[in-house]
Amino acid sequence: MWEDLEKSIQDCQKCKLCQTRKHIVLGEGNRDADIMFIGEGPGADEDAQGRPFVGKAGQLMNKAFQGLGIDRDSVYITNIVKCRPPANRVPEDYEAEACLDYLRNQVMLVKPKIIVLLGSTALKNILGKEYGITACRGKWIEKKGILYMPTWHPAALLRDENKKIDFWLDLKQVQEKCKNL
Ligand code: URA
Numbered sequence: 001m002w003e004d005l006e007k008s009i010q011d012c013q014k015c016k017l018c019q020t021r022k023h024i025v026l027g028e029g030n031r032d033a034d035i036m037f038i039g040e041g042p043g044a045d046e047d048a049q050g051r052p053f054v055g056k057a058g059q060l061m062n063k064a065f066q067g068l069g070i071d072r073d074s075v076y077i078t079n080i081v082k083c084r085p086p087a088n089r090v091p092e093d094y095e096a097e098a099c100l101d102y103l104r105n106q107v108m109l110v111k112p113k114i115i116v117l118l119g120s121t122a123l124k125n126i127l128g129k130e131y132g133i134t135a136c137r138g139k140w141i142e143k144k145g146i147l148y149m150p151t152w153h154p155a156a157l158l159r160d161e162n163k164k165i166d167f168w169l170d171l172k173q174v175q176e177k178c179k180n181l
Contacts, residue, residue, distance in 0.1 A: 023050035028077030119153025
């Protein structure tokens with residue numbers, strides 16, 4: 001149950017990210033969503049507000065949602081780690097591993113049909129270290145009845161404009177697939 005999950009995470013000290021966090025960012029959105037988005041971990045804005053993808057990268061993702069007609073409130077959005085890694089570094093393996101049970105619970109509760117993996121950290125921690133984002137993005141991967149769509153992390157679009165079109169096309173595929181499920 002969501003209440004159990006929320007309770008279990010509220011004083012989490014499973015890894016050292018608890019020492020520097022301001023807020024735990026569990027996730028937000030439709031708890032009955034067909035589509036779940038998984039990012040890497042909270043940044044400074046997310047840590048300050050306790051909400052996922054509210055900073056620059058999140059605002060860019062919102063723009064893509066708006067352009068495509070995806071209602072942000074209709075999907076569920078979360079991250080691999082629920083506490084901000086200092087200076088936005090990539091979460092260490094043991095931090096991701098320590099946090100993964102919360103995500104497993106979220107997936108069990110939401111029961112999404114499609115999971116969008118935003119960037120390499122989400123891809124590698126969910127599907128395996130052998131997967132690479134450059135080779136996999138834009139391609140459907142099915143595992144245990146869930147369809148995964150790996151795509152660029154929205155922060156990558158801020159660094160490289162050329163990736164925006166890929167991101168858009170990948171989300172378009174997700175939208176089309178969802179209509180036909
Ligand atoms: N980047 C992420 O991976 N997650 C967020 O919530 C914000 C930025």
